[in-house]
Amino acid sequence: MDNQMHFEYNVEGGNFTRAGYASSQIKKILKQLNVDIAIIKRTVVATYEAEVNVVAHAYSGTIYVDIDTEAVKIRLVDEGPGIPDIDQAMEEGYSTASSQVREMGFGAGMGLPNMKKNADKLEISSEVDKGTTVEITMFLNEKG
Amino acid sequence: MTVADVVKKLDLKVFSGEKGLDRQVTGGYVSDLLSDVMGNADSGQIWITLQTHKNVMAIASLKDLAAVILVTDHKPEANTAEQSNEEGIPVLGTSLDTFEITGKLYDLING
Ligand SMILES: Nc1ncnc2c1ncn2[C@@H]1O[C@H](COP(=O)(O)OP(=O)(O)OP(=O)(O)O)[C@@H](O)[C@H]1O
Ligand SMILES: [Mg+2]
Numbered sequence: 566m567d568n569q570m571h572f573e574y575n576v577e578g579g580n581f582t583r584a585g586y587a588s589s590q591i592k593k594i595l596k597q598l599n600v601d602i603a604i605i606k607r608t609v610v611a612t613y614e615a616e617v618n619v620v621a622h623a624y625s626g627t628i629y630v631d632i633d634t635e636a637v638k639i640r641l642v643d644e645g646p647g648i649p650d651i652d653q654a655m656e657e658g659y660s661t662a663s664s665q666v667r668e669m670g671f672g673a674g675m676g677l678p679n680m681k682k683n684a685d686k687l688e689i690s691s692e693v694d695k696g697t698t699v700e701i702t703m704f705l706n707e708k709g
Numbered sequence: 710m711t712v713a714d715v716v717k718k719l720d721l722k723v724f725s726g727e728k729g730l731d732r733q734v735t736g737g738y739v740s741d742l743l744s745d746v747m748g749n750a751d752s753g754q755i756w757i758t759l760q761t762h763k764n765v766m767a768i769a770s771l772k773d774l775a776a777v778i779l780v781t782d783h784k785p786e787a788n789t790a791e792q793s794n795e796e797g798i799p800v801l802g803t804s805l806d807t808f809e810i811t812g813k814l815y816d817l818i819n820g
Contacts, residue, residue, distance in 0.1 A: 582788060585767030592771060609771050610747055617743075617764075670760045675744035682748065 570594075570632040576616055578624040578645065581669065587628050588613040594630075595637065604637075604703055607683040611701045612639055614676035619643045621666050623696065636685075639701040647693040655681065710734045710818065712776045712799050715755065719803065719813050721778065725790035726799035732775045737814050739807060743768055750774060757811055759783050766792035766800075774798065778814075780807045 572594065574587035591612055595605045612628075619626035623645025631638045648654045655677050662672025681687055686702035713730040716723060723730070735753030740746050741760055750756060752773035758765065761783050769777050770792070776799040779785065785793065785800045793800045803810050 582763055584764055585771060588771060589767070606752075613747055613768075613771055614744065669762055669764065670741050670743040670758075671764075673742040673744045675742070675748055679744055679748040 570630075572630040574628040574630075576619045576626040576628060576641070576643070578620060578622075578626070578643075581620055584617050584620040585613055588616050591628075591630055591639065594632070598632070600637070600705060604705065607685075608637060608639070608701070608703045610683040611680045611687070611703075614679045615639070615641045615699045615701060617671065618676055618697075618699075619645070621662060621671055622646065626696075634705065636705055637703040639703075641699045641701075642696065643698075644696040647695055647697055648689070648691040649693050651689055651691060712755070712801075715776070715814070715817065716799075716801060718817055719810065722802035724779075724785050724793070724800045724802055726776070726793035726797055728794075729776065729797035729799045732798070734775045734818065736818060737811070738774075739811050747772065755814065757807060757814065759807070761785050761789060763788045763792055765789060766796060766798065769793075769798045770796045776801055778803060778810060780805065780810055 592609050623643035626641055626643030629640040653659055657678045658674040660672045660674035666672050684701045685704045688700040691697040712732050715734055734755055737755045738750040739757045741758050746768055750772050753775050755776045756774050757778045759780050765777055766789050778801045782804050
């Protein structure tokens with residue numbers, strides 16, 4: 566891993582059949598790079614939850630992945646309704662998911678708490694009626 | 710214990726993912742909430758659920774689960790079975806309800 570690597574994936578709002586596709590691609594890349602399995606597992610949880618949130622709550626989004634020797638940075642930028650109160654959204658059990666989405670077993674309000682638990686660093690910014698940006702950082706060596 | 714052993718002992722139906730029947734089983738996890746499974750299940754576990762849609766396989770694959778058991782005669786949707794075959798993660802079925810099959814699987818693994 567001498568160079569920096571960059572990958573991008575599109576995420577379609579509402580398309581649950583493709584949900585998790587980008588996360589599985591990212592998992593494959595990290596495996597090929599021989600990243601520590603414990604780090605891959607945490608990255609997968611955080612990335613999947615962020616990806617599904619774009620599918621479930623936003624209209625469309627792009628995932629930007631940057632990998633260097635120190636860290637994996639995964640930035641999800643979506644166009645969507647945004648999150649009016651991020652602290653409230655972070656609370657376990659808080660969800661605005663539609664009943665249709667809940668029937669599928671989403672909407673437990675556990676996604677953001679899962680991201681918080683598994684990411685080394687989690688940054689969320691959001692603008693109502695514009696969209697949300699989530700940045701997940703995973704450190705590859707000693708925690709920075 | 711392999712998935713095939715569990716299939717035989719608990720008399721399960723194999724819907725798809727046959728090539729994963731030799732996967733090792735380390736335990737089980739029971740939930741119909743996907744974020745719960747994402748956050749708390751562990752690799753090698755068998756996931757017991759009534760969810761039949763494709764996202765079940767996305768999670769099973771991302772978490773490296775051993776297999777999925779659908780309860781009370783639920784059947785996988787077509788694209789769920791398709792992905793199960795691609796990933797080699799078996800989707801299994803039982804007519805028992807969640808309580809009953811969980812008890813049996815628990816006894817089998819921990820008994
Ligand atoms: N990308 C996003 N755009 C708009 N709103 C979001 C976004 N991500 C999260 N939210 C809001 O934050 C709430 C909590 O998110 P969280 O992921 O914790 O739970 P959930 O997605 O509702 O359910 P679960 O993740 O358990 O399936 C969501 O219900 C939604 O209101
Ligand atoms: Mg969520």
